[in-house]
Amino acid sequence: MRERPKIKDIAERAGVSVATVSRALSDSPLVTTETRQRIHDLARELNYRPNVSARSLRTRRAMSVLLVVRDVGNPFYLDILKGVEATAREAGYSVLMGNTENDPARETEYFNMLRDGHADGMILMTGKLPPAGGGWTGGLARLPVVVALEIIEGAGLPHVQVDNADAAREAVEHLISLGHRRIAHISGPLPELMSLHRREGYRQAMRDAGLDVPDTYEVRGDFLLESGQECCRKLFSLREPPTALFVANDEMAYGAAYELRRMGRDVPGDVSVVGFDDLYLSKAFYPPLTTVGQPRAEIGHAAMGLLLDILSGAEIDCDEPIILPTVLHIRGSTAPPRG
Amino acid sequence: MRERPKIKDIAERAGVSVATVSRALSDSPLVTTETRQRIHDLARELNYRPNVSARSLRTRRAMSVLLVVRDVGNPFYLDILKGVEATAREAGYSVLMGNTENDPARETEYFNMLRDGHADGMILMTGKLPPAGGGWTGGLARLPVVVALEIIEGAGLPHVQVDNADAAREAVEHLISLGHRRIAHISGPLPELMSLHRREGYRQAMRDAGLDVPDTYEVRGDFLLESGQECCRKLFSLREPPTALFVANDEMAYGAAYELRRMGRDVPGDVSVVGFDDLYLSKAFYPPLTTVGQPRAEIGHAAMGLLLDILSGAEIDCDEPIILPTVLHIRGSTAPPRG
DNA sequence: CCAGAAAATGTAATCGATTTCAATGACGCT
């Protein structure tokens, strides 16, 4: 058998019809235990594997889901992917990764993969929907899509997320409790909701402590390393530079810490830095980064679980997002202000 | 048209047969320019997209390739992925990412996806073949698989790689030229060829300089952060610890640098550290890491190009690997030895 | 030992596209 065997080959060899083979292989109770066993053995012997195209054409199910992120290279997504994969695997689904690089064309493309039958559902972690007009405007709420990490308002999609505002507030309160008064914030891209919420948490902590936030203390980044450096330069060219930074993600925090060292300022001696995400390098960073940890595997697990529910036809309440808890990891990059 | 339109819907609306529609949509010269235009318009209007399962069932082509890595979370793979994707996209292929976590079961699974028709070809970056006996022993050379980064001997597969030994030699020569004599090596997992080659480069540079390499100066890691710390502890509990480390990848180098700081040794004041890979965080690391950079996008580009050649039926000479050049980035983690 | 229900299997339709082969129509040429 040089060619890839098909169900017909097994049927001929076993002396039964293709229907019986199909039923036997899917462990249908309609076939005798003996024939089922015989067919299973034969399938293994021939090293048979069903053709996925044929199967999903007929069943209208691809048995795979799409996990769409901004940037696969971001180590942050790894644990989420693992959580998703483990849950998907249990249910017999495989996971396809999609990488958008914030490119709207690619975002639309992944949505199209849903329609093409490439995948049955999608976990969206880009914070964006494809631009309207591409045929997606209506009926989006009926698509098997779960939004994780990010927030997309008004689309009627189910969400799995953390309380960004609350986590940010906790992080800033940590800085305040160390004695810092002049605390600046490097935010993510605006007006994305995730960035807005983290900024809101920062503002609230400051307000609660009766601290002033001059406009110049809020600078906007884009979550990338270089942007952390750049924002940091801006903040430290101010007349009254901050003594602590709350940075909206770890990657920018790395950039900021690097830039501070370049400017001859010690972290945490001169400036304290808090990040957000707890990338796995953050504890090996110098100094080890104080940062907000998210339950990544659980996020993946919850999102995939929700998607499976939807795929099995359950009605999901989209107004009640699943909120998972964060943990503030206090490490070496924060200390009381000098003097 | 609430349902997803099929080719038949277009055919009815256009008053032609499905055959004509299929031909028109694939821009076959067999249809008049007018009907072709009319059908294209109609397709856009109905927002038609062909069902991939049906198409690939008939054409026996999935128009997608598999990119299999040890660990998607490793930022190292990002640029390679980008190179692969760009090249694939041009040729109309999409890229599916596979993540093995060094789990043989999952490695086999991705190979099976090839047979299932999920993908047409595969770029393998795990350095391993699935265990024999699963029906893969014979005919592997005929599978559309390209090995990138890693090396798999004797399988008759085409390779895209860098000259690991030469790059390692260059890195170690840099340390020697700074005046170091006691240079230790933290290797990758053995007996993987990539690790062996990097170690070989280290040994050769030492030999060429007439330097001794005690057995205790070669410790084996597994490419992960923690292993870098651990190996570092071993080396610095020696009677005569090294003054410089050549570490087989950046991630372990991070771990080693972290551990050195914990032990109160300055990098590069007390100990110089050289890594391998040039992760994008390496330049923001403290101190910025001296490391060997690989042409990642080009590796992805070359591997996908090779795969496309194979898929279009070209005969590939597997004995002549494609070798791409490396660059040693000299940064702040290396300096002359103290005194 | 037979009617009839239940269990096991087979036949053929089906999923939605591509493609082979046949049929049609338009056109030029004698």
Add this chain to the structure above:
DNA sequence: AGCGTCATTGAAATCGATTACATTTTCTGG
């Protein structure tokens, strides 16, 4: 007008599985 040629188009087979429906076999009770 008649015929061959070429350009278009259509009808139907095909890819490899699943499954509705039909059929055969087995079992049960009377």
